[in-house]
Amino acid sequence: MENFNVDDLLGKIMSEMGNQPSETLSTVFEQRLTELNINQTTAAEIMGIQHRGLMGILNGTLKRIDFSTLNKLSAFLQLPQKDVLELFMNTFKEQYSSDVNQEKVDFIQNNFDLATLKKVGLIKDITDFGEIESNLCMLFRLKNILDYRPSEKVPAFSAGKIKKKNSYSQSTWLTKAEELLEELDNPYFYDRNKLIEIFPKIRWYSTDVSLGLKNVVSLLYKCGVSVVFIPSFPNLHVRGATIPIDEKPAVILTDYKGFYATLWFALIHELYHVLFDWEEISQGNYHISVDNSDDAVVVQKEMEADNFARKYLFSKEKSAMIKRHLNNHTEVVKFAKFNDVHPSMIYLFEAYDAGNKPANWIKAQKYNVSVLESLGNLNSTWSDIDSINQYVKRNREIYN
Numbered sequence: 001m002e003n004f005n006v007d008d009l010l011g012k013i014m015s016e017m018g019n020q021p022s023e024t025l026s027t028v029f030e031q032r033l034t035e036l037n038i039n040q041t042t043a044a045e046i047m048g049i050q051h052r053g054l055m056g057i058l059n060g061t062l063k064r065i066d067f068s069t070l071n072k073l074s075a076f077l078q079l080p081q082k083d084v085l086e087l088f089m090n091t092f093k094e095q096y097s098s099d100v101n102q103e104k105v106d107f108i109q110n111n112f113d114l115a116t117l118k119k120v121g122l123i124k125d126i127t128d129f130g131e132i133e134s135n136l137c138m139l140f141r142l143k144n145i146l147d148y149r150p151s152e153k154v155p156a157f158s159a160g161k162i163k164k165k166n167s168y169s170q171s172t173w174l175t176k177a178e179e180l181l182e183e184l185d186n187p188y189f190y191d192r193n194k195l196i197e198i199f200p201k202i203r204w205y206s207t208d209v210s211l212g213l214k215n216v217v218s219l220l221y222k223c224g225v226s227v228v229f230i231p232s233f234p235n236l237h238v239r240g241a242t243i244p245i246d247e248k249p250a251v252i253l254t255d256y257k258g259f260y261a262t263l264w265f266a267l268i269h270e271l272y273h274v275l276f277d278w279e280e281i282s283q284g285n286y287h288i289s290v291d292n293s294d295d296a297v298v299v300q301k302e303m304e305a306d307n308f309a310r311k312y313l314f315s316k317e318k319s320a321m322i323k324r325h326l327n328n329h330t331e332v333v334k335f336a337k338f339n340d341v342h343p344s345m346i347y348l349f350e351a352y353d354a355g356n357k358p359a360n361w362i363k364a365q366k367y368n369v370s371v372l373e374s375l376g377n378l379n380s381t382w383s384d385i386d387s388i389n390q391y392v393k394r395n396r397e398i399y400n
Helices: 006-016 025-036 040-047 051-058 067-077 081-097 102-109 114-119 129-140 167-184 192-205 212-221 260-276 278-282 296-314 316-325 329-338 343-354 358-366 371-378 385-389 391-399
Strands: 156-159 226-229 238-245 248-253
Touching: 025 040, 025 051, 025 067, 025 081, 040 051, 040 067, 051 067, 067 081, 102 129, 114 167, 129 167, 129 385, 167 226, 167 238, 167 248, 167 391, 192 212, 192 260, 212 226, 212 260, 212 371, 212 391, 226 371, 238 260, 238 278, 248 260, 248 278, 260 278, 260 296, 260 343, 260 371, 296 316, 296 343, 316 329, 316 343, 329 343, 343 358, 371 391, 385 391
Parallel strands: 226 248
Antiparallel strands: 156 238, 238 248
């Protein structure tokens, strides 16, 4: 095969695009099939390439140039590589001319963590900016990705024990949550007294894995507190957040580490902020990042919210009482029932208290229950954009 400089050749082809002859790779390929008296499928088998990939090259829809396939096609057509590449680019020119321009590429790279979006299945290829723009526009319901505006809300975060900064993932997560909360458009006024009234009942709902969380979300909604679930990102160590929407508190939950008990812990943590820090949150004066905060007052408030959630759900004193019975699951279940909590909370809190003792975490995993079951229709995934965009429509019954 003839050697050539790919970058130089591509640059030459791009600069001359529009002055190419009408002949395309597809027409040359069809001529070759006629010469050999074979069909496309047989030709693909001879070249040892997938028929789908072959068609992507022939019709100009392939977003990335697969040079190994082009080499095989070059041998099959008995043409120099540079001629095959030039024919391919000639076929590709319409798609290329409408492809994502550099301004959009820069904008996407400056606002999104593409590696993480690929990891969760929102996009398939971090270099295919056509697909990236299309999927992001679909997610945020935009006609043009340049219309994307990250959320400007200042949230009160419930951060996980592992802390790692990822502002792009945080922004994507928060912006989508804000959009859904605005679409939800809670008609009830925030009633703090009503929230205080129902608060003692919340813990008991954790004992009902299938319906408990959904019933609590419905009760809170009627107090003027909206709660939505937004799937997490692997590098976003956040359990939840509280933001103002239309001058009312809104809580965002996520699936941090896959523990059922953590969902409830995050909910109570955020409701503490609603009860005691709402004035600051509503004015945008409360902020804690997913990394360490330099504000000692904020750090203290986060600790208070954590301590409140722990004491409310299952205090350390209660953990000490059941500790010697942790190998007796029947006893743990009985104690959990007496204290109106799900047994998985007892095991998780013990594992957390004990630190890095594998046996405790193995036990916590063993008695953990399905987060997906508890979420039901509240669940959605980044890989299924429609599942997120249909969130409000799908869950109107819960909120009403």
